Amino acid sequence: MTEYTETAEHVHESGHMHRDDEASKMAMWLFLFTELLLFGGMFLLYGAYRFQYADGFKVAAADMNSFIGAVNTIILLTSSLSVALSIGAIQRNQKKLALAMLWFTLLCGLGFLVNKYFEWSHEISNGIYPGGPALQEMSNGQVIYFGLYYVMTGLHGLHVIVGMVFLAVMIAFIQKDIITNSNYQKLENAGLYWHLVDVIWIFLFPLFYLLH
Amino acid sequence: MANEILAREPNYLEYQGKHKGIAGWLLTLDHKRIGLMYLMAIMVFFFVAMTLGVLMRLEMLTPGETIMKPQTYNSVFTLHGVIMVFLFIIPAIPAVFGNFFLPIQLGAKDVAFPRLNLFSWYLYILGAILAVASLFSGSGAADTGWTFYVPYSIRSAQNVTMTTMAAFVLGFSSIVTGLNFVVTIHRLRAPGMTWFRMPLFAWGLYATSWIQVLATPVIGITLALIMLERFLGIGVFDPALGGDPILYQHLFWIYSHPAVYIMILPAMGVVSEILPTFARKDIFGYKQIAISSLGIAFIGYLVWGHHMFVSGMSDASRIVFSLLTFLVAIPTGVKIFNWVATLYKASIKFSAPFYYVLAFIFIFSIGGLTGLVLGALATDIHVTDTYFVVAHFHYVMFGGMGIMFFATMHYWFPKMFGKMYSEKIAIIACTQIIIGFNMLYFPMFIMGYMGMPRRYYDYLPQFQGWHILSTVGSWILVTGIVFMFGNLLYALLKGPKAPDNPWGGTTLEWRIKGLPTLENFEEIPVVTGGPYVHDRPTYIMHPSKEIQHTNGDAKKAEKEGVSH
Numbered sequence: 001m002t003e004y005t006e007t008a009e010h011v012h013e014s015g016h017m018h019r020d021d022e023a024s025k026m027a028m029w030l031f032l033f034t035e036l037l038l039f040g041g042m043f044l045l046y047g048a049y050r051f052q053y054a055d056g057f058k059v060a061a062a063d064m065n066s067f068i069g070a071v072n073t074i075i076l077l078t079s080s081l082s083v084a085l086s087i088g089a090i091q092r093n094q095k096k097l098a099l100a101m102l103w104f105t106l107l108c109g110l111g112f113l114v115n116k117y118f119e120w121s122h123e124i125s126n127g128i129y130p131g132g133p134a135l136q137e138m139s140n141g142q143v144i145y146f147g148l149y150y151v152m153t154g155l156h157g158l159h160v161i162v163g164m165v166f167l168a169v170m171i172a173f174i175q176k177d178i179i180t181n182s183n184y185q186k187l188e189n190a191g192l193y194w195h196l197v198d199v200i201w202i203f204l205f206p207l208f209y210l211l212h
Numbered sequence: 213m214a215n216e217i218l219a220r221e222p223n224y225l226e227y228q229g230k231h232k233g234i235a236g237w238l239l240t241l242d243h244k245r246i247g248l249m250y251l252m253a254i255m256v257f258f259f260v261a262m263t264l265g266v267l268m269r270l271e272m273l274t275p276g277e278t279i280m281k282p283q284t285y286n287s288v289f290t291l292h293g294v295i296m297v298f299l300f301i302i303p304a305i306p307a308v309f310g311n312f313f314l315p316i317q318l319g320a321k322d323v324a325f326p327r328l329n330l331f332s333w334y335l336y337i338l339g340a341i342l343a344v345a346s347l348f349s350g351s352g353a354a355d356t357g358w359t360f361y362v363p364y365s366i367r368s369a370q371n372v373t374m375t376t377m378a379a380f381v382l383g384f385s386s387i388v389t390g391l392n393f394v395v396t397i398h399r400l401r402a403p404g405m406t407w408f409r410m411p412l413f414a415w416g417l418y419a420t421s422w423i424q425v426l427a428t429p430v431i432g433i434t435l436a437l438i439m440l441e442r443f444l445g446i447g448v449f450d451p452a453l454g455g456d457p458i459l460y461q462h463l464f465w466i467y468s469h470p471a472v473y474i475m476i477l478p479a480m481g482v483v484s485e486i487l488p489t490f491a492r493k494d495i496f497g498y499k500q501i502a503i504s505s506l507g508i509a510f511i512g513y514l515v516w517g518h519h520m521f522v523s524g525m526s527d528a529s530r531i532v533f534s535l536l537t538f539l540v541a542i543p544t545g546v547k548i549f550n551w552v553a554t555l556y557k558a559s560i561k562f563s564a565p566f567y568y569v570l571a572f573i574f575i576f577s578i579g580g581l582t583g584l585v586l587g588a589l590a591t592d593i594h595v596t597d598t599y600f601v602v603a604h605f606h607y608v609m610f611g612g613m614g615i616m617f618f619a620t621m622h623y624w625f626p627k628m629f630g631k632m633y634s635e636k637i638a639i640i641a642c643t644q645i646i647i648g649f650n651m652l653y654f655p656m657f658i659m660g661y662m663g664m665p666r667r668y669y670d671y672l673p674q675f676q677g678w679h680i681l682s683t684v685g686s687w688i689l690v691t692g693i694v695f696m697f698g699n700l701l702y703a704l705l706k707g708p709k710a711p712d713n714p715w716g717g718t719t720l721e722w723r724i725k726g727l728p729t730l731e732n733f734e735e736i737p738v739v740t741g742g743p744y745v746h747d748r749p750t751y752i753m754h755p756s757k758e759i760q761h762t763n764g765d766a767k768k769a770e771k772e773g774v775s776h
Contacts, residue, residue, distance in 0.1 A: 140454025147446035
């Protein structure tokens with residue numbers, strides 16, 4: 001997180017530290033736009049190839065385990081709630097509750113990744129990975145489907161990991177009272193990031209698991 | 213009294229903070245020092261890429277092999293493109309002069325996020341190192357052209373991965389700078405500085421920054437996919453696995469066309485600064501110029517398809533993209549007409565920066581009009597992938613952004629370094645640059661029209677006369693550029709002290725006495741009028757001392773502006 005807002009960083013004379021939460025929030029939203037566009041490029045590819053290889057995509061998507069996908073969706077949605085609750089808690093100065101909610105969120109993120117790990121290793125053990133034996137037998141549409149599947153869920157997984165790092169830093173900040181009930185913009189920004197991770201998954205889930 | 217206080221406070225070059233010497237620069241959070249660090253890095257890469265360009269021209273002096281093999285030529289034009297586009301043209305004006313002057317022009321102490329600002333400089337350096345390292349590592353520099361078109365970029369045995377990685381990192385640096393500027397412009401305008409009292413340079417940067425934030429991520433993911441494609445073979449762009457190379461071209465140009473406006477909008481912003489200063493009157497059509505920057509940025513998003521007219525798009529989409537391309541000419545025309553109208557009946561002062569701006573208007577107009585030839589479907593098919601295209605984009609990019617970079621250097625040099633250069637030599641160098649430039653690139657229009665393809669190291673003997681003319685032009689141009697920088701360098705070392713406001717500029721940076729100090733202003737100024745008003749002061753530099761003497765205007769202005 002680099003969203004610090006010491007505008008007058010050189011405080012040698014005026015002596016006051018300028019904190020601008022509004023600016024910090026605006027920067028975070030701009031950053032989220034860039035993330036959306038990053039995934040936007042992928043969604044564009046998905047749309048174009050879905051149109052071109054409708055049949056191959058249907059066959060490939062039928063292979064996916066939508067139960068694990070659904071469980072992961074529930075996990076992420078719950079974690080979004082807990083992050084929001086932790087912000088509410090810190091605003092009411094309930095430090096312990098805020099910390100507990102963040103730990104719960106981290107746990108959810110970890111659960112999501114564990115599920116993802118099992119999913120990926122299942123596919124890989126079946127020989128479905130770029131250049132894998134099973135994939136080479138498949139049609140072009142299926143190859144592209146799995147290519148996009150690995151890239152998009154992989155990129156999303158990376159974002160989950162980054163989000164967890166942010167939240168871990170926030171836990172440290174709350175413990176050190178850097179984040180308090182009057183200064184919680186950093187936590188709110190981390191929360192916004194976590195919601196983004198959630199929102200992207202909400203689109204990935206139907207596109208890869210349900211549309212077949 | 214104010215003078216005495218200012219005399220005691222060290223300027224930004226002398227200031228000794230927590231870190232001394234070189235660390236005082238490498239760890240600085242001062243937007244002005246970061247701007248100068250960008251300037252130094254950017255100049256190095258400009259000269260590297262310029263040298264590569266000269267070598268290419270030298271190779272084209274005679275048909276067949278002159279000084280290099282075809283494979284080397286491929287790598288040279290790729291690196292010339294990558295370095296010029298990603299390391300010079302895109303960051304030059306925003307990262308150097310935007311960093312230095314945006315906060316000052318807004319009446320702020322710094323950008324909104326100083327640490328992020330320094331971070332983006334390090335990203336820039338990291339990307340630059342990767343780009344240069346790709347030259348000497350692996351199996352040699354990329355040979356795909358700066359567009360990295362698939363499937364060749366996937367198959368090429370050269371070190372394409374590292375070059376795309378460099379472009380990826382540089383894109384991230386560009387996003388961070390854009391984000392910082394958007395927030396700075398929203399949050400840090402001085403009291404009384406309403407949106408329509410902002411200098412037009414700030415408006416240009418504002419439009420640019422939005423493009424940087426909203427377009428760059430698309431190239432990020434596209435280049436990341438190239439890397440993944442090379443490592444893993446995921447198939448999304450590989451026709452052998454069912455991927456569609458045309459989709460790559462779409463994604464590439466969704467960023468890279470708006471990027472053209474990242475390059476030119478800040479330059480246009482500086483034109484709007486320099487003209488009213490030397491015309492010594494208010495700019496004509498302030499609001500139209502400001503809004504047209506946003507208009508160009510917006511329409512610029514919707515025209516990427518014109519790079520792909522011969523790639524096999526449907527007729528319907530080609531017609532739509534062609535029409536939209538013509539629409540960009542409208543806001544651009546608005547700017548040109550307003551600039552010319554500013555000069556009408558003005559008492560013009562012919563100084564060096566103004567001379568460069570005139571060169572810009574002349575050269576850029578040729579570039580812009582030949583752009584319409586390329587935007588029209590029928591003529592584009594005739595000249596696609598010929599020297600005509602090469603000539604066109606050098607007229608708009610080098611003739612537009614490059615010449616304006618020189619103009620900007622000459623305009624703000626006295627405020628950045630406190631020294632004055634020889635205007636006479638600057639004008640002679642400018643004349644030489646104009647002659648060399650046109651001699652270098654204009655024959656390319658003719659050759660392209662006659663069918664000389666771009667990116668070939670060899671050619672038919674019938675083109676040799678034009679190639680010789682063009683190569684000689686490159687020598688004139690380069691000596692002109694060296695002459696110009698030599699003049700500035702000499703001024704930096706031995707030039708006389710510059711007056712506070714040598715040109716009679718009206719924006720905030722010219723109200724500062726001497727070089728800017730660390731926090732730019734002793735007190736945040738209050739703005740009471742537009743940026744280019746020549747006949748009365750529109751800034752109150754020391755509101756706490758002066759405000760009781762004014763007629764209440766300032767207080768009103770303070771309420772209108774953003775409060776902190």
